[in-house]
Amino acid sequence: MLIKKCSNLTQLLHNDTLNHLGYLTVAKTRAKVLAAVSRLIPMPRPLLFVGEQACDELCDMLINEGNTKVLIVTDAVLNKLGVPSKVTDYLDTRNIRYQVYDGITPDPTYKVMEEGLALSIDAGCDSVIGIGGGSVIDAAKMIAMSQSNNCKPKRLIGLFKARKPCLPLYCIPTTAGTGSEATIGAVASDDQTHQKAIAIDPKMVPRAAAIDPTIMKGMPPHITADTGIDVLTHALEAWMSVNATAETDYYAASAVKAVMKYLPIAYKDGDNLKAREEMGMAAHYGGIALNKAALGYVHAIAHQLGAYHGTPHGRANAIVLPYIIELNRKASEKRLAALARKIGVVKNSQASDGDVADQLITQVKTLLETVGIDPTINDMQASDFDNMAKAAAKEVSDTYAVPVYMNGAGIKDILMKIKTASDKANKDKSVSQKVS
Ligand SMILES: [Fe+2]
Structure with a gap:
């Protein structure tokens, strides 16, 4: 009943301009309800x-x-x-x-x-x-x-x-x-x-x-990359969720660790069965983590890129992920540092939480480059951004429990940054084609 009331209230808030204070109240209340529900209901495993x-x-x-x-x-x-x-x-x-x-x-x-x-x-x-x-x-x-x-x-x-x-x-x-x-x-x-x-x-x-x-093993490299970054995004969003638990942390960290190590191998050598199996397990672990901890703005915005532009889900996540991890950087500093230390990707474990979190973020961005994520989305229209932002905000308030909430303007700002980066990449591509 409480969930239904929250849903109705959320819809009302989205009928017009986003009332950010009201939105925050509803979103945070709903996140608490979801956390309580997820503790109560059984989560079967295959x-x-x-x-x-x-x-x-x-x-x-x-x-x-x-x-x-x-x-x-x-x-x-x-x-x-x-x-x-x-x-x-x-x-x-x-x-x-x-x-x-x-x-x-x-x-x-x-x-x-x-x-x-x-x-x-x-x-x-x-x-x-x-x-x-x-x-x-x-x-x-x-x-x-x-x-x-x-x-x-x-x-x-x-x-x-x-x-x-x-x-x-x-x-x-x-x-x-x-x-x-x-x-x-x-x-x-x-x-x-x-x-x-x-x-x-x-x-x-x-x-x-x-x-x-x-x-x-027959999966081509670009699909291996896109889907592998989907796994990484599930795990990172579950880790940064305010509804994360010790159990979801275990699965999320296991998934991030496996993706960092095995995605580049599976991308380069699709026949490597060890890397394929480890990535399969990472995907499974990511699924277990998100069952209770849920996702966040990366998925909410990526779903809009899929709906409006047909961008494959994993690639859309890969395009949005750097912006959201930066958005959460301050609020999630300790959590990101803890993750980096837990999975052993830090060079100097005595470094401050901020430095360690930054090392992890840099490694995530490096991984996106290593697996050749294409950042271009053709024909993004700024006139769509209002509706895309409303839909993404609704998805977050209805379903997720994020460390930092944005108003509609914040989401539109990220969409504009994606469009700018995409336009630049397209321009660079056409210049290099002309040169060659
Ligand atoms: Fe996903």
Whole structure:
């Protein structure tokens, strides 16, 4: 009830210009409510299978649990590449029937999910395996939950809307990014506006997940980079969250440490199975950390770049991250220094917290360069910034618990800085093309 009241109040505040004092009060109250709720509700975890045999082990579990017909949710590219065959071949050897739905698109809409749901019901599926990136796994969650609750996916949007557990769900991430196989959330896009909405419910956590490095080794370098920075952003935002706990800190720090060490390796040598597996685990840990600590302005603004410009999620995070880490720099100085010391990235552990925090920030920025993040976003329009800022501010006040709050002008200022940097990078690119 309190959550609903906060939500209504937040909407009222966003009808007109941002009332910053009111916004702050609502946002901070809501963050406290979310912290209390997250302590009270159970946060289930999937049973985890790790390594080159992980997919077979996951299928064995599905079969041992009595499931007889599986909906395989994936996308057309992965299906064409034959990625799901690692699972379907094994199911064939065990005489388990399955139906493949490969219609998942990036940022899947309700319609895409409804098609998968209809196929699952028509085929009489009693379980779901999601094989893909975050979009596929989110869609698999929504389909599995909609079928068991006999409702359309859209009805699941919001907090704890499902009454029944989802169909037995098993997930095999093919990217090391969202960690969606570990989270209590799933994102869906509106068919017309493409604005994203989130369903949050612990009942949609899969029964098991397989972190199989052989499935991830085909990921091209730019997607390895984008998704890897998504992991880093989950972990850093969870670490800086005012709702962080000792448990979320453990997972967030483990994820940051792994990304710093293994993302450059996976980016340069995609066949390095050790680096792929470590990045897969980092993504999973990032997902666990954000379940309770949640995210922040990086994601809120990145979601707007995705909605308005189609910027891939991880890259959008990479573009926004330096601005928000600088914004939080003072308020989070001790926390950032503690993180840097915990993961062992400082050169002089006797240095002041400020110096240590700065070393960590520098290393984050260096990592973005090392993995070749493209900072350009074409055709950003300043006239969109008002609506983008309002949507980002609403996302933060509704969902996150951040160390520093901004008013609309602050968010617009960051959008303008991103546009300026992007315009400059585009100009530099065209000059260097002319020279060559
Ligand atoms: Fe993310």
